[in-house]
Amino acid sequence: MTTHRHKVIPTDARALIEARVGKITEYENAEGGLNSEIAAHVHTRYGSIFVKGLRRDHRRIWTQRREADIAPYVEGIAPTLLWRLKGAGWDLNAFENVEGRHADYTPGSADLPLVVELLVNLSQVEAPDVELRSMADRMQHHTTTSDWFSGDALLHTDWFPANVLVKSDGTARLVDWAWASTGAAWIDPALWVVWLIKAGHSPEEAEEWARQVPAFAEADGVAVDAFAEATVSVWEEITANDSTPWMNEMLNAARAWVASRSQPPSFPDIYAPGERDNG
Ligand SMILES: Nc1ncnc2c1ncn2[C@@H]1O[C@H](COP(=O)(O)OP(=O)(O)O)[C@@H](O)[C@H]1O
Ligand SMILES: [Mg+2]
Structure with a gap:
């Protein structure tokens, strides 16, 4: 699933970058994420940028265009x-270099409200008129009701904590838009729930965080049930092909979420007072 990340920026790519920004004085490869052949913080005497690059014959070359297409719609x-x-056979995207660290999703982390803020802002972005997959499509082999996941919101869909950069000014930025999709606005918070459970939250605690995003709080519970079940199927498929421990943890987290949602409601919810002993 991963691509070899070059330890050294290949000379031909380096020449292209330098033609644009001047001499590279120093660079560091990014930590986290492995899909890009080049993903580096690049420094010149004029400032720093972040460069992501793939060779144009790479099988995921479409991700470069997808990220570039989305960028104007997700400012901030x-x-x-x-x-x-x-x-020179390369496809390069240069971004603002975000100085930040990967988000911490564990219980009590001060990053959680920052992620909520990202989710709230993103849930208000309508899917732009660029080529995007729909969530209904992506999930159709994992559920019989994938049309419940449709909508016209722009979704990120990959809440791997290395894709959330937390800056020292107390804001966060979301990177890696390769899997951007269209769908119901509650889907990104729903996907985050699984990551929170993996990070040690109970399913109830995880949902409490997600409910801070109005789109999730207002979502139809039956659709969320179906989505939770579909995420189990997604992680079953992923772990069946090439499983690493974190992927198995995601599968277990998704299963725990489904189990918590299928608890029957407690008595006071389903019986009116006094009805209980009438049988
Ligand atoms: N604009 C940016 N500024 C600073 N760091 C970045 C930026 N974009 C990505 N990163 C870092 O690079 C890593 C890899 O980038 P990402 O876009 O996730 O690519 P991939 O996971 O496809 O290799 C991220 O996890 C993050 O740490
Ligand atoms: Mg990534």
């Missing part, structure tokens, strides 16, 4: 796209 949520260029 994602890093600004500075420029995009193709040459």
Whole structure:
């Protein structure tokens, strides 16, 4: 599933970047994420940028265009796209270099409200008129009711904590829009629930966080039930192909979520007072 990340920016790509920004004085490869051949903080005497690059014959080359297409619509949520260029067999996107660390999703983390803020802002972004997959489509093999997941919101869908950068000014930015999709606005918070459970929250605590996003609080419970079940199927498929421990943890988290949602309501909810002993 992963791509080899170059330890050294290949000379031809480096020349392209330098033609654009001047001499590279220093760079560091990004920590976290492995899909891009180049993902580096690049420094020049004029400032720093973040460069993501793939060779144009890479099988996931479409992700470069997808990220560039989305960027103008997620200002303030994602890093600004500075420029995009193709040459010497490379496809490069240069972004604002975000100085931040990966989000911590564990219980009590001060990052959780920042992620809620990202989710709230993103849930208000309508899917732009660019090529995007629909969540209903992506989930159709995992449920019989995938049309319940449709909608016209822009979704990120990959809440891997390394895709959320927390800055020292107390804001966060969401990177890695390769899997951006369209669908119901409650789906991103729903996907986050599974990550929170994996990070140690109970399913109830995880949902309490997600409910701070109005789109999730207002979602139809039956659709969320179906979505929770579909996420189990997704992680079953992923772990069947190539499983690493974190993927198995995601599968277990999704299962725990489904189990918690299928608890029957307590007596006071389903019986009116006094009816209980009438049988
Ligand atoms: N604009 C940016 N500024 C600073 N760091 C970034 C930026 N974009 C990505 N990163 C870092 O690079 C890592 C890999 O980038 P990402 O976009 O997630 O690519 P992928 O996971 O496809 O390799 C991220 O986890 C993050 O740590
Ligand atoms: Mg990533």
